[in-house]
Amino acid sequence: MKKIIIFLISISTLVIMCSNVLGFFGFGDTSSWKEEVLLHDGSRIIVKRWQKHGGPRSFGAPIREALISEQTISFSHPKTKEKIIWKDGPTEDIHIANFDLVALHIKDNIPYLVTVTKQCIEYNKWGRPNPPYVVFKYEGKEWKHIPLSELPMEFKNVNLVVNTVGYNEELLNGSLSPIAAEKVKEFNRDLQSELDKTILRNPMAPQGKAHCPEMIYIGKARWIGLHNFRRHAKYEACLDECKLLDIDSKYCPCDRFFKKNLKGE
Numbered sequence: 513m514k515k516i517i518i519f520l521i522s523i524s525t526l527v528i529m530c531s532n533v534l535g536f537f538g539f540g541d542t543s544s545w546k547e548e549v550l551l552h553d554g555s556r557i558i559v560k561r562w563q564k565h566g567g568p569r570s571f572g573a574p575i576r577e578a579l580i581s582e583q584t585i586s587f588s589h590p591k592t593k594e595k596i597i598w599k600d601g602p603t604e605d606i607h608i609a610n611f612d613l614v615a616l617h618i619k620d621n622i623p624y625l626v627t628v629t630k631q632c633i634e635y636n637k638w639g640r641p642n643p644p645y646v647v648f649k650y651e652g653k654e655w656k657h658i659p660l661s662e663l664p665m666e667f668k669n670v671n672l673v674v675n676t677v678g679y680n681e682e683l684l685n686g687s688l689s690p691i692a693a694e695k696v697k698e699f700n701r702d703l704q705s706e707l708d709k710t711i712l713r714n715p716m717a718p719q720g721k722a723h724c725p726e727m728i729y730i731g732k733a734r735w736i737g738l739h740n741f742r743r744h745a746k747y748e749a750c751l752d753e754c755k756l757l758d759i760d761s762k763y764c765p766c767d768r769f770f771k772k773n774l775k776g777e
Contacts, residue, residue, distance in 0.1 A: 541565060546690035549587075549671050552617050558690050559587040559616065561673070566608055580609040585672075591621050598625055598648065598655055605729045610634045611646060612674060615711060617667040623650040624663055628707055632724035633735050640726070643712040660713070667711055674708050675700050730759045741765050 544562040551557065566581030582601035589596055600609045611627035611634070618624070625648040629635040638646045638657075647663050648655045673696050688695060700708055706716075726738045736757065744750040750766035 545673075545688075547673050547696055548690050548693045549616050550669070550693035550696075551671070552619070552666050552669065555590065556693060557587055557590055557618075559585055559672075561585055561613075563609075581607075583609050583611075583613075585613060585616070585625070587616075589621070589623070590618065594653075596623060596650060598650075600627075605733060605735075606633060606637060607733055610637070613672045614645070614674065614708070615667065615669065615671050617664070617671075619664050619666070624648070624667065625650075625655070626663065626667070626711060633727065635724050636727040636735065637729070640724070642715045643707065644716075645707075645711070663711070665713075670700060670708055670710060671696060673699050675703050728763070728765055730757065730763045738765065741769060746770075 542562065542564045544560065546558055546560050549557050549559050562584045563580050564582040566579040582599070584597055584599050586595065586597040588594070600611050602608060603610075608630075610629060612630055613625070613627055615626040616623065617626075627646045627648070628644050629638055629646060635641075635644060641660065643660065645660050645663075647658050647660055649658045649662070650656075671693065673691060691699070703709065706712060727735045728738055730736050740757075741750050741753055744753060747766060747770035750770060751764065754761070754764035754766060
């Protein structure tokens with residue numbers, strides 16, 4: 513009887529471990545961890561990260577390459593003790609999470625979150641910023657999108673985990689929970705982009721996301737390059753393109769390129 517109980521416990525433990533591993537590696541499940549964030553003034557706070565994976569990815573691939581459908585970051589405000597949470601998830605125009613998290617900073621009791629868009633579509637949705645940061649400010653009990661120019665200049669360091677390659681097992685077994693700020697730097701040390709090393713302020717040369725083709729949303733979770741419409745010399749031909757692609761008039765960009773009253777003449 514004792515052997516049977518031990519066997520059942522072992523099987524249960526194995527199932528739980530497999531479930532956690534599959535969840536972490538993106539097989540339709542979730543992953544979460546805590547990390548220590550080093551703020552610009554030298555103080556530290558603990559944040560909790562959570563992600564829901566929308567599909568499988570290659571074993572050992574970076575978390576940022578996973579198909580993440582939803583994610584959150586939450587923390588207690590160091591002064592007010594308010595529980596603050598930021599959420600990122602599917603919308604009508606994009607059915608997955610939009611961002612990679614880069615940095616969290618606080619000044620004058622106001623939290624700021626610095627992110628970068630994941631792919632070209634998200635980059636276009638958020639206005640094609642250069643550098644390609646999307647910044648949020650927590651004020652009035654809500655997160656507001658602000659331009660990079662409003663991010664305090666003293667915020668320079670990337671202080672959130674961006675890269676977890678090679679540390680998956682340590683994250684899963686909890687040996688690093690919470691992940692120390694020094695370990696956060698170690699996690700990110702192999703990243704190649706300057707965006708992942710420090711918060712840039714000057715425009716970047718066209719490369720990476722900045723080199724993405726200009727795209728627009730055309731409804732039904734579809735995005736398309738503007739070159740499809742700019743190539744037409746006539747207003748009517750542009751409208752025909754919209755009809756051919758079954759684009760509703762409210763999304764058709766032809767009026768943007770042609771003066772309607774001139775009919776493209």
